[in-house]
Structures are given as C-alpha cells and as structure tokens.
Amino acid sequence: MRDIIRLLPDSVANQIAAGEVIQRPASVVKELIENAVDAGATEINIVIRDSGRTLVQIEDNGSGMSETDARLSFERHATSKITAAEDLFHITTKGFRGEALASIAAVAMVEVKTKREEDEAGTLIEINGSHIQRQEPCSFHTGTVFSVKNLFYNIPARRKFLKSDHTEFRHIITEFQRVALAHPAIRFSLTHNSEEIYHLPSGNSRQRITGIFGKQYNQNLVDVDTKTTIIDVAGFAGKPECARRTPGEQFFFINDRYIRHPYLHRAVMEAYQGILPADAVPAYFLFLTADPATIDVNIHPTKTEVKFEDERSVWQIILASIRESLGRFNVVPSLDFGPESAMEIPVLPSGLERPQVPEPETDPSFNPFDSNEYSRPSNAWNNNDRRHDSNNWESMYSVTSRSNEGNDQKDYQEQIHVENRRRFFQIKNRYIMCPVISGIMMIDQRRAHERILYEKFLGSLGDGPSPAQITMFPIEAELNPGDMVILKEISDDIKKMGFEIEKGKGNRVIIKGHPADSRNPNPLEMLLTLIAEYKNTLNDPSSGTRERVALSMARASAIAYGMALTQTEMEELFDMLFACSVPGYSPSGKTIMNILSLEELDRRFS
Ligand code: ADP
Numbered sequence: 001m002r003d004i005i006r007l008l009p010d011s012v013a014n015q016i017a018a019g020e021v022i023q024r025p026a027s028v029v030k031e032l033i034e035n036a037v038d039a040g041a042t043e044i045n046i047v048i049r050d051s052g053r054t055l056v057q058i059e060d061n062g063s064g065m066s067e068t069d070a071r072l073s074f075e076r077h078a079t080s081k082i083t084a085a086e087d088l089f090h091i092t093t094k095g096f097r098g099e100a101l102a103s104i105a106a107v108a109m110v111e112v113k114t115k116r117e118e119d120e121a122g123t124l125i126e127i128n129g130s131h132i133q134r135q136e137p138c139s140f141h142t143g144t145v146f147s148v149k150n151l152f153y154n155i156p157a158r159r160k161f162l163k164s165d166h167t168e169f170r171h172i173i174t175e176f177q178r179v180a181l182a183h184p185a186i187r188f189s190l191t192h193n194s195e196e197i198y199h200l201p202s203g204n205s206r207q208r209i210t211g212i213f214g215k216q217y218n219q220n221l222v223d224v225d226t227k228t229t230i231i232d233v234a235g236f237a238g239k240p241e242c243a244r245r246t247p248g249e250q251f252f253f254i255n256d257r258y259i260r261h262p263y264l265h266r267a268v269m270e271a272y273q274g275i276l277p278a279d280a281v282p283a284y285f286l287f288l289t290a291d292p293a294t295i296d297v298n299i300h301p302t303k304t305e306v307k308f309e310d311e312r313s314v315w316q317i318i319l320a321s322i323r324e325s326l327g328r329f330n331v332v333p334s335l336d337f338g339p340e341s342a343m344e345i346p347v348l349p350s351g352l353e354r355p356q357v358p359e360p361e362t363d364p365s366f367n368p369f370d371s372n373e374y375s376r377p378s379n380a381w382n383n384n385d386r387r388h389d390s391n392n393w394e395s396m397y398s399v400t401s402r403s404n405e406g407n408d409q410k411d412y413q414e415q416i417h418v419e420n421r422r423r424f425f426q427i428k429n430r431y432i433m434c435p436v437i438s439g440i441m442m443i444d445q446r447r448a449h450e451r452i453l454y455e456k457f458l459g460s461l462g463d464g465p466s467p468a469q470i471t472m473f474p475i476e477a478e479l480n481p482g483d484m485v486i487l488k489e490i491s492d493d494i495k496k497m498g499f500e501i502e503k504g505k506g507n508r509v510i511i512k513g514h515p516a517d518s519r520n521p522n523p524l525e526m527l528l529t530l531i532a533e534y535k536n537t538l539n540d541p542s543s544g545t546r547e548r549v550a551l552s553m554a555r556a557s558a559i560a561y562g563m564a565l566t567q568t569e570m571e572e573l574f575d576m577l578f579a580c581s582v583p584g585y586s587p588s589g590k591t592i593m594n595i596l597s598l599e600e601l602d603r604r605f606s
C-alpha cells in the first residue's frame with residue numbers, strides 16, 4: 001500500500017490553527033490591540049466597520065517593523081517576543097506564541113503598513129488567505145496599521161456562524177475594555193461605522209475606569225493597594241451599597257493582562273461576606289502584579305486563563321487586602337441600601353443577638369376616602385389582562401392542572417386547594433403565606449412576580465406589545481458606551497415589552513415610559529438593571545435572545561423583597577402565578593413555593 005500521510009500546506013495548517021485563536025471579529029481586535037501594546041504604542045486608534053465583518057483596522061504609533069520583519073510576522077510561530085522555551089516563564093508581553101497574525105492572514109484579507117523610526121520608507125504588504133498579493137515600499141508614519149477585511153471570506157461556514165451585528169460588536173467592546181483598562185496610559189479611540197464610541201485620553205486607572213464605565217464609578221470605588229512578597233494587589237473595589245443583584249463589572253488583571261479567574265472571584269466575594277445584599281455582586285478592578293516566573297499564562301491560546309504557582313496564598317492575599325480596604329474606607333452598611341438589602345446585612349458579628357427593629361404594618365394602598373378598599377379591583381399587578389377573575393379561581397386551577405407539564409407542578413396543583421376564604425399574610429415582606437388544604441403554602445414574592453412577568457413579557461414578543469406607563473417627566477440619562485451597545489441590541493424587544501425609550505444625543509437615552517406591570521419605582525434604575533441582567537444572561541448560551549430579554553425584564557421589574565403588599569395584591573399575585581405555565585420555578589430556575597404540610601406541623605407538636 002502507498003504511504004498516505006502528507007504534510008498539510010501552510011495555508012491549510014494556518015486555517016486550522018486560526019480556528020483556535022480567531023473565533024470572531026473580536027478576537028482580531030484583541031490580538032491586534034495587544035500587538036500594538038507590545039510594540040510600545042502610546043496611541044492606538046481602532047476603526048470597525050459592520051461589527052468587524054467588513055473591516056477591523058488598528059493603527060498604532062509603536063515601534064513599527066522592518067521590511068523583513070513585516071513579511072515574517074505572518075509566518076506561523078514567528079515572534080520577536082521569545083526565543084527559547086525558558087522565556088515562556090518570563091513573559092512580560094501580551095503575545096508570545098506568534099500565531100495571531102498567521103491565523104488572521106489565513107482567514108481574511110489583510111493589509112499592513114508599517115515603518116520604524118530609523119527607516120526612510122515604510123513597507124506595505126497585502127496578504128489574502130495566507131497568500132502574499134503585494135509587497136512594496138510606502139510612505140507612513142512610525143508605527144503600524146493593520147487593516148483586516150472580510151473576515152472568514154474564504155470559510156463561508158465560519159462566516160455564517162457569526163452572530164448578529166449587535167452581538168459581534170458587543171464582543172468587540174468587551175475585548176477593547178479589557179485591554180484599555182489594563183493600559184490607562186495609552187490613548188485609545190474606537191470608531192464603529194463612523195461613530196466614535198470611545199475616546200480615552202491617557203490617564204490613571206481611575207480615570208480609565210470612569211472613561212469606560214461612567215463618572216458615577218468614581219465615588220463608588222475604594223482603593224485597594226497591598227504589597228506582598230508573593231503578589232501585589234492594586235486597584236479598586238466597589239462599595240457594597242453600589243453592588244447590584246447582577247454582576248456589574250468585575251476584572252482581574254495579572255501583569256496587565258486580563259484574566260478570568262472564578263477561584264479568585266470567590267476570594268473577593270468572601271471579603272464582602274456579610275455586607276452585601278443577597279445575590280449582589282460588587283464591582284471590582286484588581287490589578288495583580290507577580291513575578292512572571294510564578295504564573296503560567298500558556299495554558300490556553302487566548303491566554304485569559306492563568307495558573308498561579310501558589311494559588312491559595314494569592315486567594316488569602318486578595319481576601320485580606322479587600323477586607324482591609326473596605327474597613328479602611330469605613331465602608332459600613334449604610335441605610336440607602338434599599339429595603340430589600342437592608343434586611344440581609346448582619347451588622348453585628350454573628351453570635352451576638354440582633355436588636356429587633358420594629359416593623360410597622362402598613363398598607364400603602366389604604367385610602368380612608370375609599371370605603372370599598374378591598375373590593376376594588378386593583379390594577380397594581382396587571383393592568384390590561386387580568387387573566388383570571390379572583391372569584392373564579394377554582395376553575396382556574398382545573399385549567400392549569402390540565403395544561404401543566406412539569407411533574408412537580410402537578411403535585412402542587414393537586415395539593416392546592418385554598419381554604420374557602422383565602423387569607424394571605426406576608427412574612428418579613430418577603431414571603432407570602434397562605435393556608436391551603438394540605439397545610440400552609442409559602443411563596444417567595446419576588447420569584448413569583450418574576451415568573452408572572454417573564455411569561456407575560458415573553459408573550460408580548462409574540463402576541464402583541466405590552467402596555468407602557470407613560471412617565472410624566474421623561475427621564476434623560478447618559479449611558480456608558482458598553483451599555484449603549486447592549487441597549488441597541490435589545491431595544492426592539494424591550495419596546496414591545498412596554499419600555500418607551502428614545503435615543504438622545506451621543507450615549508444619552510430618554511425614557512418616556514416603562515412597562516405598566518413593573519414594580520420598580522425608578523424607570524432609570526430599572527433600565528440599568530435590565531441591561532446588567534441581560535449582560536449577565538449572556539454567559540448562558542442555552543436560551544435564545546427573546547428568553548434572555550424577557551428574563552432580564554422580569555428581574556428588573558419584579559417586586560422587591562421588603563415591599564409590603566395589600567391583600568388584593570397578594571391575591572392577584574397568587575392567581576396570576578397559578579395561571580403561569582410553570583408556577584413552581586422562577587425563570588432562572590429557583591423554587592417559588594413550598595408547602596409546610598399538616599403532617600409536618602403535627603410532627604412538630606407531637
Ligand atoms: P506574537 O504577538 O505572539 O509575537 P503575532 O502573530 O501577534 O505573534 O505577531 C508576530 C510578530 O509581529 C510580533 O512578535 C511582532 O514582532 C510583530 N508585530 C505584530 N504586530 C506589530 C505591531 N503592531 N507593531 C510592531 N510589530 C508588530
């Protein structure tokens with residue numbers, strides 16, 4: 001038999017390698033910006049067209065390349081950054097594998113112009129799908145510009161796999177932010193389809209953070225600064241009262257390289273333990289500096305995963321330095337946490353008995369001039385489509401039990417026979433209790449409302465728009481560019497769900513109305529939470545865009561813990577919950593209700 005093994009031509013090998021390094025336009029942006037940083041640039045300008053499908057152009061004023069280097073830079077494993085395997089343990093540059101340019105050139109049409117300070121003329125090279133088209137002298141300033149056109153033009157399957165323009169551009173923003181945060185001294189600009197998205201002057205870390213995420217971050221962050229023999233930790237930690245229920249911005253950098261590190265994230269969370277509202281995640285920007293010999297960045301081609309030699313010590317150091325900062329800046333739980341979170345904070349060390357705060361029983365909807373208070377149909381939950389008349393609730397259950405698919409739900413349905421006169425009461429303004437035939441039903445009010453809104457919002461994407469509640473005085477606000485990108489992505493959907501928003505100048509938005517069913521009293525806060533929630537859902541590839549938008553809307557507008565509800569409101573919530581197709585679980589999969597059975601009660605008294 002003939003020998004059948006053949007070496008792949010370089011162009012094919014490069015294409016295969018590109019699969020690992022270049023997944024989408026954002027990967028090109030990341031690799032090229034990192035090269036510019038490595039070349040010592042003090043200014044980097046990025047021009048994107050059509051979310052990078054048509055053009056990614058990165059121009060820097062760095063070292064530039066000689067004619068030969070420019071040509072060589074496109075070869076696989078061609079790098080000026082390391083020369084021997086030992087160098088892998090002393091890496092101070094972003095790149096070192098020498099595969100980015102080869103990979104990009106394999107799957108796009110690339111043009112580079114570059115010139116070193118000492119050279120008279122620059123070099124221009126055009127290379128398409130790994131094949132050099134043109135190489136000639138050109139006039140250019142000191143530095144380099146890469147123009148990457150028509151990414152994946154020669155791999156239609158890859159091109160087809162790219163997501164919507166909004167999504168691809170959001171990925172670009174993410175990569176951009178990571179490098180820009182790590183290098184505040186470098187001037188950056190980012191332009192998309194002729195619109196300038198970022199213009200970041202050279203500055204310090206704090207200025208860079210506010211330049212990217214908005215001025216309000218300035219007063220929300222406390223400094224972190226700890227030096228140890230193992231690792232230095234510098235940067236900023238968010239004040240607990242600014243933490244959101246959704247992860248806001250969390251960044252780890254090691255030696256100026258952005259990394260993902262779930263293990264160290266837990267160290268940060270631990271430092272906040274006891275002073276954060278439940279489910280809230282603080283913002284943080286932590287710049288770690290360590291001897292390159294003690295870390296390994298070469299465990300993944302994208303280099304966002306890093307191994308520390310002494311991970312447990314790093315964990316301890318991060319924990320201690322954040323605790324110290326929060327203490328030093330006197331970040332004690334403050335009262336403007338909002339009622340939901342205030343309850344969660346053990347202000348006293350555990351073991352001490354907590355003083356009991358008297359909780360007045362109030363009924364916000366009580367109106368002494370309305371003699372018929374409880375018989376009036378409330379519109380608090382659901383203005384236009386009260387799906388079920390509360391007098392008719394028994395028939396409702398028979399409907400839902402038939403249409404129900406979940407087994408757990410079916411169990412619930414069989415058990416729920418609410419006693420003749422339904423009586424509801426709240427515990428801690430958090431759980432709704434209701435005696436049912438088999439015992440006592442306990443419902444998590446926020447999760448229940450999330451479920452109701454989720455199904456409603458999802459419906460409004462299909463069946464027809466949800467009503468908006470028009471704001472008497474439109475609210476105008478400035479969003480940060482990253483949030484603006486997300487807002488554009490979801491704006492069509494959230495308009496159908498009842499948000500009336502218009503784009504103002506630049507990154508300003510005008511909120512004219514918000515979903516009528518929302519129980520979030522502040523439309524702007526609701527919009528920001530919605531955007532943050534949506535960002536948060538992006539890690540979950542299993543659900544579609546619509547589900548994610550509906551879920552985020554539900555979480556941003558659902559009733560908070562700590563909110564007192566009237567009898568009518570509890571009753572309506574109860575009815576609407578059981579009209580849902582999945583009443584047992586919140587849209588993010590958490591248990592909504594529990595029944596404390598009579599047997600259990602009996603057992604406790606026996
Ligand atoms: P790596 O960054 O891992 O070395 P790349 O394929 O990204 O590999 O780049 C190959 C080489 O091309 C780099 O090592 C560097 O010498 C050169 N190079 C790339 N981009 C630039 C730039 N913007 N300015 C100067 N040199 C560059």
Ligand code: MG
Pocket residue numbers: 031034035094095096098100101
């Ligand atoms: Mg590189």
